[in-house]
Amino acid sequence: MNLATLMACATCSHALTEHRHGSRLGFRHPVADEEHEVVPVDAVHAPQVFNRCHTCSGELPVWNYRTGLIQVMALDVGAVATYNDHWHVCYACAQHIEADDVGALTDRCASFMRWRRGSTEYVQLNLLHRGIVLGREGRTLLTTTRWPAARIAAEMLPKVRDRFTGLLGSPVDLPTAINDREGRQSLANQLDLAPMYWINEEFTELVNAVSRNQPPARLSEELMPSSAGLIAWPGAVGPGQLAAVSWTPQFDGWQLLGYRSIGSALREDLMPALRHEIGWLLPAHAEHVPRRGALDGSHPLGPLVTTWLLINQQMAEAVPAKLPKGTTKAYQRSNRPAPDVRIVRIKPRNSAPGPRSPQPDGTRSRAKPDHRYWVSGHERQQAWGPGRTLRKPIDIQPFLKGDESLPIKLSTTVRVLGNRTAVRDS
Template sequence: MIDHDMACGACGYALVAIHRDGGVVYEHPVTPAADHPTVPVPADRFDSVFRRCHLCSVHQPWWEYRTEAATVETIDDPVTIIERYSSRWHVCGECAHLIDTDDRPALTRRCTDVMNWAPDSPAALLLAGLHEAIILSREPGRTLITTGTWPALPLKPPALPRIRDRLAALLRGPTGLPHPLADPAVRHEIADGLDQGQFTWIDGEFTDLIEQVHTDLPATPVTERIVPSRVSLLTWANPVGPHRLAAASWTRHQHGWRIVAYRTIHADLPEHVLTALRHEVGRLIPVHVRDIPDDHTVTADDPLAPLAATWLVIAQQLTRDEPTPPEPGLGRSYRRARRPPPDIRIVRIKPAARRTTTVNTAGGRRPPEHRFWVSGHTRHQPYGPGRTLRRDIPIDPYLKGPDGAPIKASTTVRILGDHHH
């Protein structure tokens, strides 16, 4: 998993995740002496988490730089303040641009302007020294931060091949990603899987349905019965679930799957910074990576619950798909590169059937008024000569109820289309 998003329970600041000795520890970016200890708690327990660039303290950070640990001692007679800085620096796009261009004076000016410090003040001179130490001691490269709270960026079906290619380039390229995508072999395997199969775009009505029903998802084993085998990238019309997932991909292993969930990445940045971000990163970033074995169970509180619910509805044949062309000119560029043409499919809920149902109210059980999840179970199935033999077959969770009836979810109801062929 790479979606470590922790904050300090004492102060509400986002913490820095450091992988050490096979585990993860969390630190404050700066720790004044004799201040409170770190109290790591999941960030989603807070209404808001203070995410800030460690340099300018203005914008949300995008990049993590690694440096030597630094200690700054400030003497303001009779008080001496000692601040110990983490070796990880979370930096916004604009400050990152100044670091990468080694523009120390501009970086210091940017930060002193925010603090309203005079350029020749002792604090400004101290800050300039700290910036010089960061730039001169930083390790090569930088790592993309994947736990931010960015505005959603709608993904359109014709653009999916271009978005996929940019994502695959990110995975194959030098840009740092958190564990476990720090491993080049893992990154290349995921990128190779993205290059194969079709694109699936879940339309708005289907996405709304998933947003409603995934919170009631029964325990669902992940098996070949429900996982689409030909899909290389699945995207929803709008972000789904509490983690606001925008897309997912998966690759088959001998004993299971590697599943990656993505979010869109967007920001209000200066044009030159945004252009560089789009070129290096693209529009999707991986926020959740999981290796799961066959028959691993996904429940409603799992980050992958929206994906499992989407698989189940498709496997139950409640949907239809239709092809859609890529962006103009994209097909020609694929042919020039001798690549197979992109196969983009829009998946929609089947339309409701129009027919009259007669209900016998004189006796017997009244049919349900809603559709609802039925948990997975085993059916004792007859087979063989004269259907005299019996065998147990697994039945995956499914939506049950009259054709065309609304779906009963936790708090809302929506009409689900007919599933007859």
Template sequence: MSHSIPSHDDPSPAYRPNAAIGTSIGLRREMACRVCRRILNTYFDATGRLRHLHPAARTSYDHDPDPVPSAEVAGVARSCDFCSDRYPVFRLDSGPVQALALGEDDSSVHDFGTTWSACITCTLLAQASRSEALTQRAVTRMGWADPTIAAEAVRAIHAGVVGTLRPGRTLLTDVHWPHSPVTATATALPKVRDRLTALLTGPDRMDLLEVRQRQDIAVSLQGGRLFAVDDEFTDLACTAATDLPATVLDVEDLPAPHGLLLWANPVAGGVCAASWASTDEGIRIVSYRGVGGSAGVADGPAVQALREQVGWLIPVSHRLLVHGEAITCVDGALAVLAATWLLIAQRTGETVSVAADRSIRKAYARTRRPAPEVRLVRIRGRQATGPRETRRGEAREPQAQRRWISGYWRSQPHGPGRALRKDIYVFAYLRGPADAPIAASTTVRVLAGERRRPKPQ
């Protein structure tokens, strides 16, 4: 399908076609700018030479396009191909869309391909065949006057996309959303899990996971335990992960065979949550980023639609940890997850059951589901109930800070009359009142599983 649009040589951004990408017809791969990481438009000039063009933007670019395959660019800066919102959610498929750009002396063919990134609002408008509403949203957000040549060109392109739109949509998993912490993290976690399960079992496509994998992960989520990690424990796990040795984990090393864990703050790569499922092949782990919390979804209807149709989490990586495979400090979020597990297992942390939000408990009761149980993971501290005495019998003030006490071996009496001795390992812990800050000099050194504990001499 072709539409006439102004020449690409016109310097004004308002006369460029709206951001549109895709696997271009005949090119078979998506191109991005090496400098700004934006997906580029593709066109053929009057001589038939392949050219690339930045998508429309509110301000002009300070560099020429430097095209490379988008797969070679870390952190591609995608935008909605309809309104230029910075945080698209879905990829839509249409028939081939081309546009003929007519200049005074030459012409060119712009090839927009068949795939389109869309924010949640534009996704719903396109799927409802509201082509004119799409155009009005784009014109408003770009600050264009209407009618103008540019607005009419965009209107024609949008009509071409909506008129040939194919059923279904694909969740985008490579968009770097800003972190949006879940309000009342621990108490809202059951609702977060339910939305994630609905996303995995729903009709939306995902390039990251196969349908069978999604179903298996959803089943393990429903039968797994929920863990909300507080901010202090999250910081501790991140620090510990930097020194994590090659560690082989078995099912008995996990806090539960299946589970979903939500960190208070993002860890490596912006990951804020992870789920795991114990299988015959090994441990299947999925990492998630948060969605929402950006200016692009600041309006109430868009937020509501995002939460209802996507939820709070989207999967961004998937790995099957086979039996005997080691995790090391270079494994990013996976290393932080392993460190979190080990810290829990080594009694550095304690898990406290908390009640889900009242509205969530009522929703579970209406569907005859048992009330969900959530475990809050926090640093275990040794509290002093009052001032301690010195060797001279004088009262000593409670510690003002918590300090990390390294693990050590201790000879423990046992047996009849406590006449026998055995060496037990005292796990590392934080000494001091639970509400006291952690000393700045605190460092977490090498973590190790049961099989790597030091042997007494």
């Protein structure tokens, strides 16, 4: 399930609030209803979507606060203004809400509009803020906000993982698909013990180059480097701009959870609090995949499977990461096992040419391809049992064929690993 889809109104391009009533899903304009009907579309299809904090209108929203439906009455004219019951709020405004400081919230938001204290606009805004602060019923982490991507280094992974498992154990709500409390705690417990893999820059470039065309691969224990784990790339990969993916075993398969990252998009004085409370990772895609379920390069979690295939093809090697002493000592003080972080990198190329096989006179050798390409996976009947008379099906996974020194050919584009530009194939 995609957790990162932002819905907007096709008419006004305002990001919408999501409302669930049992099995029914609806959308409303932010803050208050507009004169036109809501026309919900995926925000990628709306021009210049306005997605900002509902209280200050100045910054990207982090939390969705839930209240009752707020109504404000103007006694002098007998008019009633009806507002929303979902409020997308930025991190700075949320600090005032969590502190129950209505005055500070109104001062901050009025300053954006240059409304002075005591003005009619200020008083009305303060009444609305009272309804939000005093009437709040809970808050949910917004996973639909597009943040600048963070750069994740290998030595950061223990802290990145711990911040997310801490978020799983916190009282704040997550998107409905991953908000089951028992499931959240189980996921946190499994990730706490799982190895972490950091894919280096060169390997990440390879993943980005070949993932889109990766044929379907069937998930199995043999394909994965460990029964559970967290893989992170230094930069965003794939169309979904993934920063990391975790996998944990379930009864009949695995739970896969893809994450986007939160870069430094806040004021410097707020970033430490955000890193402590939320961390670096935002869930973007959650999916249960059964054993032998097939995922290809077009899947939102395709870069994970591509990475597994390349590791499984023995194109990479994993070496232990050298972690800061402060990290290892912190784990020791809390009586936790040392974090297992491995750097995955492409194996060094063998520069020595192999011996050439002599060709018999008058025979022609088969032409070798001048590029690497994907070979699709398939099922094979494996002989076994007494006298190898029995057969059982086994999966042959997709693999990249061709010498490691050759460029990678994808449809009409040839990519040379390590180069930043693509050379068009004539």
